[in-house]
Amino acid sequence: MESNYEKEELFSPEKVAALAGHYKAILELLGEDASREGLLKTPERVAKAMSFLTQGYGQDPKEILLSAKFREEYKQMVIVKDIELYSMCEHHMIPFYGKAHVAYIPNGYITGLSKIARVVEAFARRLQVQERLTVQIRDCIQQALNPLGVAVVIEASHMCMQMRGVQKQNCSTTTSAFTGAFLTQMQTREEFIQLIGK
Known part of the structure; x- marks a missing residue:
């Protein structure tokens, strides 16, 4: 099924990719299978969520x-x-x-x-x-x-x-x-x- 929905993200792709790699490792250390369907995009989602929740570091x-x-x-x-x-x-x-x-x-x-x-x-x-x-x-x-x-x-x-x-x-x-x-x-x-x- 094709989706026409595209969300605009304002996060650094490099930062998100680096964070996602760490979150994938965390999932595996917790005993999860990071390759199962429900978790495939979880590392990236968490990376974006944490970038949003800590965006105050970039504000004066x-x-x-x-x-x-x-x-x-x-x-x-x-x-x-x-x-x-x-x-x-x-x-x-x-x-x-x-x-x-x-x-x-x-x-x-x-x-x-x-x-x-x-x-x-x-x-x-x-x-x-x-x-x-x-x-x-x-x-x-x-x-x-x-x-x-x-x-x-x-x-x-x-x-x-x-x-x-x-x-x-x-x-x-x-x-x-x-x-x-x-x-x-x-x-x-x-x-x-x-x-x-x-």
Whole structure:
């Protein structure tokens, strides 16, 4: 049966081929027959999937923010909440997933709202730990926009805790990182926590 469907791939063919060779060897080491019908294209599919899930290595989050940096005298809190994130635990290369809530108080400059979500994505699409991810997002926004303060809270579930090891299905992890007014002004931090909780 002939198919007219052709998917456009943006991955390096050389990189995909090299990764696929390794994944074929992994399948065989696990005791599988990499030549059986169901697994024939699996090494290539996994190679492309991992290239997609780690594409953040090829992105510059600070440049993402600077690409839409505008002068604006607004000095109240800007919050982008419930930003979905999917990342890979660097210890087991198993996914963790959840939501990021990001706020900043402009100091003469704002950025496009979608750029905040893109920064989260750029850092999440790498091998990560949630603690570092939280701090990287905070520091990137602070460095690119020099705001009066930045707040980042991430709530995530880790499949390395759910499907292996301790196997606890209903636990989640919350991390936070703050700068400026969110550190020094309790009322500002409380307002942020209240707003992301609604």
